[in-house]
Amino acid sequence: MTDLTQMGQRAVAAKYELQRLTPREKNGVLARAAKLLTDRTEEILAENARDMRNGEENGMHPGMLDRLRLTGQRMEAMAQGLLQIAELPDCVGEVLERTVRPNGMEIEKVRVPMGVIGIIYESRPNVTADAFGLCFKTGNAVILKGGSDAIYSNLAIVRVLQDALEECGVCRDAVSLIEDTDRKVTAEFMRLNQYVDVLIPRGGAGLIRSVVENSTIPVIETGTGNCHVYVDRDADLEMAADIIFNAKTQRIGVCNACESLVVHSSVREFFLPKLAGRLREKQVELRGDERVREILGEECVPACEEDYGREYLDYILSIKTVDSLEEAIDHINRYSTKHSECIVTKNPEASEKFLREVDAACVYANVSTRFTDGFEFGFGAEIGISTQKLHARGPMGLRELTSYKYIIRGNGQIRP
């Protein structure tokens, strides 16, 4: 069994080394890693083929197999991702605030790396390189625990990353992968708070719930998005249909897709048939309450209570009728996973009330929820979307992988 204590201690030793690297040195490692990923594509693809064979033999779902598969093109994208991270500004060391106290001591609040970051993720092997790139750029050591389905791919990628570190004179422990796929090891990893400063789970709702319930390491909860679009009585209905069509169908398996429509009763008669027409193109199943079915008839199946709490990640949309903005806000605050919520309205009072009172990481007025994404927000890259309120909320870029410390300089101040 993997000796996690030893792995933790080595990562801690690495974190002190990483915080001494200059931005240029860090970017040099990222460039070297990108080069090696390209040069050694064949080696990685061969290991990926082993994972693919195992997946096929185990009857893995075709969608999952596709997420697992690496190709020359995907390897190239992985390498490019590291180069893009290298080009982003280095935020470590940034002075966030500075004050001089009446007794003359100077207090600086300075951005520092977290230290050691743990990441638990599911199948996609490209996360391995991405997560390393983001953590390394911010001066953090990272311990990865990938899905057992991708173990050979992940091992090969980490070996290449470690070789790049070593070639640049940086210790290999800046990134490590837990090879053991036993669940007990994962459980032990979640309790490694002596060495790991923060744990970020990336994956489905089950994985995230398990981490939140069992981890003693501070967790940043990412992920599940039961995102609503509310069509107000004063909505531009063309715009509303465009936004819902986009947020529901542009990509269905993502956390910022729209899962539920909340519609004001005064527009439902005109709006719902129009929307249903649009969604028919993509064969979206509609599940609505009684007042929706009065309008759409057989085209809409009855929604049960449970539907309003579901993240379908599929061509399904639940629909709820409300009689007021307040009722819409209450409904959304009740069922929301606090990810991304949208109002469509031409009435600025209504939109400002919605933006203020809906409790979610990202609240939109007249914009598709699909924009909740680090690249779309201009962060350049992201490690995930946080749905909790501690530390970071919404898309998490480089800054969200840092902490701060207070540095106090003086000349002998003592407390009276």
Add this chain to the structure above:
Amino acid sequence: MTDLTQMGQRAVAAKYELQRLTPREKNGVLARAAKLLTDRTEEILAENARDMRNGEENGMHPGMLDRLRLTGQRMEAMAQGLLQIAELPDCVGEVLERTVRPNGMEIEKVRVPMGVIGIIYESRPNVTADAFGLCFKTGNAVILKGGSDAIYSNLAIVRVLQDALEECGVCRDAVSLIEDTDRKVTAEFMRLNQYVDVLIPRGGAGLIRSVVENSTIPVIETGTGNCHVYVDRDADLEMAADIIFNAKTQRIGVCNACESLVVHSSVREFFLPKLAGRLREKQVELRGDERVREILGEECVPACEEDYGREYLDYILSIKTVDSLEEAIDHINRYSTKHSECIVTKNPEASEKFLREVDAACVYANVSTRFTDGFEFGFGAEIGISTQKLHARGPMGLRELTSYKYIIRGNGQIRP
């Protein structure tokens, strides 16, 4: 048994009400609460007397009894504390960042309340009013779980706070107290992540460890401080003795007191006898390694390995000799609880290296560690000192009790 689910739901309902209050309305409640605490001092003191009697009957330690005791003066200080919080600037709603993306959508990052804050604390009843004041000022509902020793005092104080809320037309559920002192209820409270956004334990190391290990709510770990002062070869030794005397003896039971001295071997011969002389005034017990005992002889008992990891909270100081700055940094990073660490030196290269490489919330050059405190940092008030890296680090004032959300305004942007 207390119905925690119901209490959680009521706190969630309250949080939506609180986020609609204006700064003036919130300050009005704080002023009213201060007034009522003063007016109803007799009522609270009578309940406190019940706790004191129980404490005496149960053989409570005199130091603990003193912490539990309320007096007219302490009640006045409690009321003044709320008035001081009312006078601090309101940070909720502050726009932290604003960007306009190429597609025209405008993104604002806005400071918002956390929502519902849970606080678990030990005996001192003044925490009840303080915690309410800080949470309420930042628009948060708060659920309190105080020590069973102070239950009658806490109930009386919360009743007064709730009456103040009601008189100002705000729902009483903005503050609630878990009356049940059963440990099972505390365990259940720690798993109330469906309703509580963040949990802050305040108390001894045992309480904090228990919360970190058992909570499914995101925790801000506060507290334990095994704080070091390192006396460099280039230290001003007068200053070093003043700082250590202050950090060790000015108040011994606090988390920012100095617990361990790290001394460069080249100054120990001259410095240690000098320091021992100063500390003799306060009868501080010294526990040192062999090289310290060579100098101090019988005045210093041998330190065992365990001593270097202890937060004594007493008139005891451990002493470790090192031969270099690097060794000092390694020793401190090994035993530190990441609270407050100090170097005394006239050499700016040494101090900058120490400030950069020591991993702690607050790192000091030539300043007593006793300044790690919200008031001393100019925050005006604090809820505790965070020793973790997530969200908030070091003294936590009002801003640290808030989160943020992204507000995106547009005119129909959809994702291509």
